[in-house]
Amino acid sequence: MSEDVIKVKLEKLENLKKAGMDPYPEKTGRTISNAEALEKFDAFQKSQKEVVLAGRLKSFRPMGGAAFGNIEDGSTKIQIFFRKENLAEEKYALFTDNVEMGDFIEAKGILFLTKKEERTLEVRDWKILSKNIRPIPAEYYGIKDEEDILRKRYLDLALNPDARDLFKKKNVFWQTIRNYLADAGFLEVQTPVLEHIPGGADAEPFITHYNALDQDFYLRISLELPLKRLLVGGFEKIFEIGRVFRNEGMDKEHLQEFEYTEFYWAYSDMKKGMDFVEKLFKEIVLKVAGGYETEFEGEKINWNVDFPRVDYFEEFKKEAGIDLNKKIEVLELKKKLDELGVKYEKGWGKGRLIDAIYKRTVRQKLIQPCFLTGHPIEISPLAKSDPENPKKVLRFQLVAGKSELGNGFSELNDPVEQKNRFLEQMKARKAGDKEAQMMDEDFVEALEYGMPPALGFGMSERFFAFIMNKSVRETTIFPSLREK
Secondary structure (H helix, E strand, O other): OOHHHHHHHHHHHHHHHHOOOOOOOOOOOOOOOHHHHHHOHHHHHHHOOOEEEEEEEEEEEEEOOEEEEEEEOOOOEEEEEEEHHHOOHHHHHHHHHHOOOOOEEEEEEEEEEOOOOOEEEEEEEEEEEEOOOOOOOOOOOOOOOHHHHHHOHHHHHHHOHHHHHHHHHHHHHHHHHHHHHHHOOOEEOOOOOEEOOOOOOOOOOOEEEEOOOOEEEEEOOOOHHHHHHHHHOOOOEEEEEEEEEOOOOOEOOEOOEEEEEEEEEEOOOHHHHHHHHHHHHHHHHHHHHOOOEEEEOOEEEEOOOOOOEEEHHHHHHHHHOOOOOOOOOHHHHHHHHHHHOOOOOOOOOHHHHHHHHHHHOHHHHOOOOEEEEOOEHHHOOOEOEEOOEEEEEOEEEEEEOOEEEEEEEEEOOOHHHHHHHHHHHHHHHHOOOOOOOOOOHHHHHHHHOOOOOEEEEEEEOHHHHHHHOOOOOOOOOOOOOOOO
């Protein structure tokens, strides 16, 4: 960027100050938003009552003794019209000589209809609200580089109404979830972000140091274990919406820091849970997308159907050629991954290997919304075993467009079995699996006091990205990026 451009802008800033105008005043006299001015235009035009609008100057076209422009606030754009005779000559010149696109201004005047029937504010007075000293990219060209868009999201938002609309929809997404759960009698709670033991998911955690306690803590990777402690404490319906942190790879579906929600429902079961979740997902899609059809990576997704139940073991045998009901050796699973051309780590156990095969085979066939049910016990250390098949657990995942969009199961509440599952996970960690879960003695102790049978479900902002047909990074206002 040319230093001369910034120098000229700084000179214009000084000109405003010399004219006695504060270029960064504390407050504005705005009386209504641009949207309100347009909505109530007829009444204001008839009454000729003065209004005060404010916003960023998006365009300006001086034509001798007059000028047209547009200002935009958080609601919409509106046209403004300057006529020299409506202002003191020096104030008109002060504006045309020193105010530029990108500046925030306040404009006082009367609403009228132009010859082209455009609703417009005829300006009788103005003041600067914020003078920019760095040029904003031209709106027509905008910012083209994806990294720059994410790094300077504030400029993307300033230039692109669609970007602002995206994050308004994201707010609708979370509010829909919150309202749906609250209306169903769930209590919203907040649990700690910093934990002694990270648990509830297969993920590598971030580590930090707690100075006041002089101990290392972990940033939570899930909301699960603290919420289930609350079931022990007597709550029956609880949920949380909050940030979780996973020190893992970054791709279109994964970020290291993201918004997540989980709910727990005592005395419920898988069938009730799936029915409840299906209605929740349909409600979200309707509120965010405005209908029941979305698109993801070229596929039309129809949400206005009964979600079918798909058996994990049956589909795994069909697509991968391996019967999980039989005894499976690690070498057999690794051989299959070699055939599929999927890389794996030396320390991976059966659960991680099965999951990798599933993702390359079964998941690729799941396009329309469905519930994948009956997962192998090796990949579900916190789910209750299926009494009809001890190799399975009572778990379901909502899958669509080859993407896992939510995960639920009947919660394991047997403290002895839970401890044994943790011990198996610890063996996997010692073998080199950094994402295997840690032993949480305090959680096991909580279970020993008794936890009622319960249904749990969790989902992240990945589902919002899915509805918008974008990567998770694109739907995050300020995603983490490598420092330049």
